[in-house]
Amino acid sequence: MKKTICLTLLALSAATLFAQNFSEAAFAKRRELFAREVRTGVAFIPSTMKDGKLNKNFYYFTGIDQPGYVYVFDIQNRVATTTLFAPDQLAALEAVIEQTKREKKRLILSAFSADFNQKYFYQAPFENADSILVYKRAVKDIEEIAVIREACRITADGIKYMYQNMRPGMTEQDLFNLMERKFIAEGGNGIAFQEVASGNLGTTPHADVTDKVPGANEMIVVDIGALKDQYTGDITVSFTLSGKFTKEQQTIYDIVYKSLETGVKGMVMGNFHAQVEQSAVQVIVDELYKLGLITDSESPWQRAFWIQHGFGHHIGLDTHDVWYDYLRMIPDDRRVYMPGMIMTFEPAIYFPKEGLDARPQRLARLVSEEEFMAFARQIKPIYQKYAGFAVRLEEDILIKGDGTNENLTKMTLK
Numbered sequence: 001m002k003k004t005i006c007l008t009l010l011a012l013s014a015a016t017l018f019a020q021n022f023s024e025a026a027f028a029k030r031r032e033l034f035a036r037e038v039r040t041g042v043a044f045i046p047s048t049m050k051d052g053k054l055n056k057n058f059y060y061f062t063g064i065d066q067p068g069y070v071y072v073f074d075i076q077n078r079v080a081t082t083t084l085f086a087p088d089q090l091a092a093l094e095a096v097i098e099q100t101k102r103e104k105k106r107l108i109l110s111a112f113s114a115d116f117n118q119k120y121f122y123q124a125p126f127e128n129a130d131s132i133l134v135y136k137r138a139v140k141d142i143e144e145i146a147v148i149r150e151a152c153r154i155t156a157d158g159i160k161y162m163y164q165n166m167r168p169g170m171t172e173q174d175l176f177n178l179m180e181r182k183f184i185a186e187g188g189n190g191i192a193f194q195e196v197a198s199g200n201l202g203t204t205p206h207a208d209v210t211d212k213v214p215g216a217n218e219m220i221v222v223d224i225g226a227l228k229d230q231y232t233g234d235i236t237v238s239f240t241l242s243g244k245f246t247k248e249q250q251t252i253y254d255i256v257y258k259s260l261e262t263g264v265k266g267m268v269m270g271n272f273h274a275q276v277e278q279s280a281v282q283v284i285v286d287e288l289y290k291l292g293l294i295t296d297s298e299s300p301w302q303r304a305f306w307i308q309h310g311f312g313h314h315i316g317l318d319t320h321d322v323w324y325d326y327l328r329m330i331p332d333d334r335r336v337y338m339p340g341m342i343m344t345f346e347p348a349i350y351f352p353k354e355g356l357d358a359r360p361q362r363l364a365r366l367v368s369e370e371e372f373m374a375f376a377r378q379i380k381p382i383y384q385k386y387a388g389f390a391v392r393l394e395e396d397i398l399i400k401g402d403g404t405n406e407n408l409t410k411m412t413l414k
Helices: 024-038 056-062 090-102 114-120 129-138 142-165 172-185 199-203 247-266 273-291 300-306 323-329 369-383
Strands: 004-007 041-046 070-076 079-085 107-109 190-198 220-228 235-239 342-345 348-351 389-392 395-399 405-407
Touching: 024 041, 024 056, 024 070, 024 079, 024 129, 041 056, 041 114, 056 070, 056 129, 070 090, 079 090, 107 129, 129 323, 142 172, 142 220, 142 235, 142 395, 172 190, 172 220, 190 199, 199 220, 199 348, 199 389, 220 389, 235 389, 247 273, 247 342, 247 348, 247 389, 247 395, 273 300
Parallel strands: 004 079, 041 107
Antiparallel strands: 041 070, 070 079, 190 220, 220 235, 342 395, 348 389, 395 405
16 A cells, blocks of 8 residues: 655755755655554644754655654554654644544554643653654665764864864863864754763763863863754764873773774674673773773672763764664663664763762672772772873764674874
């Protein structure tokens, strides 16, 4: 049975509405796969989320990044009749909503657009379209891969431009401005997120950008992603303005880089993310044990003290693209690398100056205050050599169908 698509665009042309780097065939295929998954029902996908930002699932179906639109799927036997309602077609949209209520059709809504849901379907039972799309968005199609590749290139070029033009005396904001300038020059559409954090500021994961002037030999963590057609790159580098490391900085950098290489090597079709992540974690644990910064390499809480976050996530329309829903919905023993996935790998070691002053709250259920402080006293003479900086490195990896991967950010200087 042939699928019917009805797009009412009114005064706005398709060239204005749709992302120029995607074909209509790509959007049609995504809508077709969604309809097959839903089977039967009516789905309402607004372009605006509760916070006023773009609903990325709406963009995934349409390539439109304007507010006030609603995309409606009327799905019967896995085939959809779809209608795009423009902001000035409210009466027509409300007529479809009322018909859906009268006929008590199976309802599918985007939980991201809570205001729309509460206004038109208050307390009505519905299924979450966003959850249905987790599996779809986790594996990128060929056109998404091309755009993400470009976002990664732009991000890498911005970082390299910063390296080439940075000098002692610049602020963190100055370093950010260099990258932003290059992103724009290379055709980027914006910045998904940014961190430029030096010294002790860099020991807080995903800190922001400040006007601080880093010391020439102070470690700086930059984590940034340029946008291309709403898709993002995501690269993290650690460096000094002088281009030189102290002995301690080099030691930690080498450990993190070794962990990164271990993880990236394992990111191939069929491998489990949790196992690959643990192999990279083990590199850090073993090396910190050799340095005397871990006293029991089998201790879960000592591992948790040093490993503050996961070492990877999907990227795409969001920086952590469908990642948290993916973790919630898919257990470790099914979380396998699949062709078309694009994921980061992001190991890190942090040495906040205050890191041994008290038991971190995140360890409260794992270790007593007394046991932690005994550990802190034991490692403190060594820890103090490194206190006040962090190293985090991150690359973006495409999983391929031939059992290999492609590092989309390999062009970035480390």
